Amino acid sequence: MASSALFSPPLSLSRTSTISAPRSSKDSIFLPRGRLPSLRLAAASAGGSPPPPAKPFLHVEDLRAVIAETDQEILRGLNLTVNEGEVHALMGKNGSGKSTLAKVLVGHPDYKVTGGKVVFKGENLLEMDPEKRSHAGLFMSFQTPIEIPGVSNMDFMLMSCNARRKALGVPELSPLDFWSFLYPKLQAVNMDPKFLNRNVNEGFSGGEKKRNEILQLAVLEADMAILDEIDSGLDIDALQDVAKAVNNLLTPRNSILMITHYQRLLDFIRPSYVHIMENGTIIKTGDVSLASQLEKEGYRSLSAA
Ligand SMILES: Nc1ncnc2c1ncn2[C@@H]1O[C@H](COP(=O)(O)OP(=O)(O)OP(=O)(O)O)[C@@H](O)[C@H]1O
Numbered sequence: 118m119a120s121s122a123l124f125s126p127p128l129s130l131s132r133t134s135t136i137s138a139p140r141s142s143k144d145s146i147f148l149p150r151g152r153l154p155s156l157r158l159a160a161a162s163a164g165g166s167p168p169p170p171a172k173p174f175l176h177v178e179d180l181r182a183v184i185a186e187t188d189q190e191i192l193r194g195l196n197l198t199v200n201e202g203e204v205h206a207l208m209g210k211n212g213s214g215k216s217t218l219a220k221v222l223v224g225h226p227d228y229k230v231t232g233g234k235v236v237f238k239g240e241n242l243l244e245m246d247p248e249k250r251s252h253a254g255l256f257m258s259f260q261t262p263i264e265i266p267g268v269s270n271m272d273f274m275l276m277s278c279n280a281r282r283k284a285l286g287v288p289e290l291s292p293l294d295f296w297s298f299l300y301p302k303l304q305a306v307n308m309d310p311k312f313l314n315r316n317v318n319e320g321f322s323g324g325e326k327k328r329n330e331i332l333q334l335a336v337l338e339a340d341m342a343i344l345d346e347i348d349s350g351l352d353i354d355a356l357q358d359v360a361k362a363v364n365n366l367l368t369p370r371n372s373i374l375m376i377t378h379y380q381r382l383l384d385f386i387r388p389s390y391v392h393i394m395e396n397g398t399i400i401k402t403g404d405v406s407l408a409s410q411l412e413k414e415g416y417r418s419l420s421a422a
Pocket residue numbers: 184191209210211212213214215216217218227
């Protein structure tokens with residue numbers, strides 16, 4: 118199976134077998150995800166019943182990983198917890214290990230885990246093969262999405278969708294049913310249906326590839342999406358379309374870890390937390406103001422060194 122099929126992930130069929138249409142028509146681009154923690158606190162201090170405790174989705178503890186071929190260590194004792202319903206942004210200088218973390222989490226064979234643990238929805242993620250991770254609800258959108266010559270986009274999405282349904286014991290969709298399932302998602306991503314007849318990502322522009330990644334995410338209904346620089350190569354309209362589509366997919370029961378270099382993405386998809394990575398570990402965590410500080414003062418102001 119093509120690697121992107123292995124790493125492109127799954128849906129939460131446990132909660133619904135279809136993705137609902139965009140929640141709000143009038144552009145939920147600016148959904149206040151970043152306010153999740155403070156809303157919890159506000160509810161508690163207002164004397165209402167305390168909100169249920171946050172449910173950990175992804176728990177990474179002291180994670181160490183090397184490049185399989187050379188044994189060069191890239192992840193050096195990384196800790197991270199993403200709870201259900203949260204959006205986390207991961208920032209950091211070039212080469213700090215952000216994409217490596219993402220690829221290690223989905224089980225990319227270029228890397229070997231040498232220490233630590235990763236629990237995803239209560240299960241040991243590191244014991245699962247990449248396909249099982251996908252079926253468990255983990256999705257990764259690659260920084261440079263791969264092309265799959267000879268496989269039409271439509272066939273690829275239908276196969277990926279039905280592979281997960283099969284794994285979860287949910288009835289597979291016929292091509293006709295799949296079209297009804299897919300059409301609102303195409304609209305949410307503002308993508309021309311003609312891209313479905315082309316081979317996966319073949320000849321797509323950078324922006325078209327990113328939209329296609331988000332369409333895959335919508336089709337697979339992942340519980341947790343790791344989005345590696347979905348903003349790179351997008352013009353401002355495409356960035357807004359993609360951000361809007363991502364926001365429309367967000368519910369209180371799924372989570373996002375998005376890797377980015379730029380605050381502008383965080384203006385559209387508001388994170389609950391921002392983490393700064395350096396030299397294979399997270400050196401600082403804060404709210405979205407960390408990204409503003411970076412924008413103004415650069416990484417030198419935050420460096421652990
Ligand atoms: N498969 C590999 N083979 C060789 N070196 C690798 C491999 N994967 C990662 N590296 C190296 O590991 C380091 C971290 O790379 P990674 O892509 O994770 O950084 P990043 O923080 O995502 O960078 P950027 O912001 O530039 O995308 C880099 O020095 C990179 O060259």
